[in-house]
Amino acid sequence: MNPVDLAIVVAYLAAMPIIGVLVGRRQKSANDYFVGERSMPWWAVTLSVVATETSTLTVISTPGLVFGSAFLFLQVAFGYIVGRTIAAFVLLPKYFKGNYVSAYEFLGKRFGRGLQGTASVTFVVTRLLAEGLRLFAGAIPIKVILDHYGIHTAYWHIVVLLTALTVVYAFVGGIKSVIWVDVIQWSLYVLGAIGAVIFLATKLPDGWTTIAADQGRFKLTDFTSNLLTQPYAFLCAVIGGAFLSMASHGADQLIVGRLLSCRNLRDSQRALIGSSIVVFAQFALFLVVGAMLWVYTGGKAGKTAMDIAAGKGAPDDVFPNFIVNELPVGLAGLLIAGILASTMGALASALNALSTSTIADLYQRFTKKNVEDSKLLRHGRMWTLIWAVVFAAFASLFTDSKDPVIQQGLGIVGYTYGALLGSFFLGLMIKRARQADAIVAFACSVVGMAFIILFVKFDKATAAIHIQFGANTKSLVALATFWYTLLGVVITLVVGGLMALRHRTPDPNTLETEPPQEEAAVS
Template identity: 30%
Template sequence: MNEISAFQQITGLAPLDYAILGTALVALFVISYFKGRDEHDTKDYFLGNRKTPVWVATLSFVATEISAMTIVGIPPIGYTENWQYLQFFIGSAAARILIAFFFIPAFYKFSCTTIYEFLKHRFGVETQYAGSAFFFVTRLFASGVRLYAASLAVSVIMGWQLLPTIAFFTAISILFIGFGGIKAVLWTGTFESIVFYIAGGAVAGWLLLHIDGGLSGAWQLASEAGKLSVFKLGWNLNDPNVLWGAVLNGVFGSMASFGTDQELMQRLLTLETRRESQKTLILTIFTSFPLTWLYLGLGTLLFVFYRQNTGLPLPENADKILSHFTVHVLPAGLKGLVLTAVVLASIDSPLSSLSSSFITDIYRPLIKKDGDEKHYLFASRLSVLCFGLLLAVIAWLCASGSGRMLWLAFKINGVTAGSLLGVFLLGLLTARISNKVNVLAMFASACFAGLTLYLSEKGLAPIGWSWIVVIGTVSTFSLAWLLAPLETKFGK
């Protein structure tokens, strides 16, 4: 194409890009102020007094699910691979339906502020403490690496150093979540989802206008290169893209992520009734899938664009393809829009859910049992500050760990999530009465899942890492179910 030389000259940010980002950040704080200024107690702060509209909860859920890891991580999959990632969403959709009809009614039955209160009502406080502890480990590491990935992308686009970028995200998150609580998270999440759609659609439209042949030309070239393949048949347990394995892992992975993780479930607990909460979760099927497909398609369009423009420089690492394209090719305005999407995807952090679980599951019952609501509200805001700083430290460790910390952060979710899902399923699907053995089963299964993951990474176990959640779930459920009669017989 004759525009290559022009593309190569487009670098740096224009005043328009800064204006777009600045406007979005101002809007973020305005929304946070007006929606979160009437926080009187922890019910307001963590549940929004259960008065959230369905459409707000739906879009906020999407904003949390579609994190910066999706914005910057999904396009490289479409660029280097194909669309087989979408198979996972079949299982994810099924998981949302199961959660809506099995998990949510139980949480509303006990009027839970955090979902780990269900474990207390069903089994006992020891299981509640263990569930909350597993959530802290899982969410802190997963969100720390999310913060690192987003900061890395923004530092490339902005030309900033990585550590100041991490500090920038951390400060904004602490300020707006610490002040506004869950209401701020919900309404700003709605704003973020809209920005994600606009940014992805605008970049896709620009690419189609600059690809020879437009949509039909892009489709033909991508099809010839095998980039549009969605389904992959086979029985290889080592391949996470095989259809049946991807669907099954999608079911278990999404049940663990959505049903046993306070970060996402907190949005669903802010609805007034169980039916509204169920409706919200099912609606996310129809809002999350198009967004995932959009950013996966962006990767495919980037493949076609660079295939037709062979003179354009490519990043050393394909994982940076969207950031590289944004910096070196996109014009002013669109560049700021992509930057804004990445920034907003990073700011919607899990600070509110971490705070709610700490105050409800740990602080109230163990540290300060007789405080008033004013004290607990202050403690909630203080815990947001502490968790924000801890996330920044984990992100910094990812940046300085030469990949080792990054690997740990990615994999630990699979190791711990299965234990959480297993004990929740035990409480929901059986009449077993156990408590301390649940804790034993959770830790033993996490160790077993970790060992399996290690052997898989070393090539000593014929199974892919994506099966770790399934293994952890089945082993926790089975072990706790088998040992429950012993606890009943010999006493608690």
């Protein structure tokens, strides 16, 4: 490996834990550890949210989308703007009014501790699957890059190293460290992408945009594809993207925890809506890189070593192959560090979110004790360390990178997001619904979505529905993934709404006032 590139990567790996510890080393309380005493500037939270939702696979795979679906993914990103705007004005006010540190505390206040615990456990399991597998998936391109430079190592070595470096600042500094390091990490991979654009611009012929446009590489919308089975059909992408974003950024503690660290509701709304605009621009940037790579390679991704290592199609590997083989010294190191940054940023956010949810939704609620603040802080740090070990162990179990469970794990939120978001809507919209109604509706949504995802297929020609229990045939395809969250929400509302008809009066919990902020504890 070139000494300059190696120095950049090593400097990054050494600097992130140090910066994180320096920023957050003086934790005063559990409230400081979990929500930064609600003192974080909204613009930093905006960038932290974007860094949290950006994984290694996002960075390396988005440019490859241009080879198959042009710029159609921006339809989904537009749906993100719609969904996050709705979440900002419907869900965030409830969290700030209750002075919560966890999104699921709202469910506990509205329905009871049973649903709060159910939602929290669901979040924990979902994050373990999604983030653990994402951590392993993030090690795949890193290993291939290291192998290319003659540095041969096992996947679990990379997983353990990344986890150890990340947990240092997440353990010591809590949410403050996570947010400020996220800002640096976001800047790193975006600067790397901009550098790739500048470099490619010097290599492409004049009029490259016309070449790409003539071949449909800048296509933005799709109004002709099947709405049920094609994820980039316009209504599927926009509506599905909106509900997916409402769930991920309004009902998932991974993101909500960052938003609750803002100084007030207005700043939190700015951060959430701002993140949708930034992520739209970020996707556009990576898609521009993809369009330039399409012209640069003549529209042929080629067969690379990454195909064999990752078991994926070549378009997913165009960008990392370009980084390894084509970029000049220095810029290659910057982008490799950016790939590491996206993995560490997502992991740090998951560790903090899981620690917060474990303490606020499970430990503090079900022990029913008035625990002193210093003890909560110790427990918060302890659970950060515990979840780091669990993540590293879970991700290290996977040694066969061709196993399709990786991609299935990354889409695991399809099983649960509808139930989570639907529970919030059930509490807001159906006043008669009680805790038992909500728990039954939650369970029906998770089970129903599992059945739909695994067994419900559609005929490509007629769009007729088939229940497929055996091996799938080429003529049958699954429901487009962007519909999963909306469908899960519908199931939750229908089941919960029907069960609520048993009651003649509103749930007494809906008549209670939210606790004033000065009386609220850590929870």
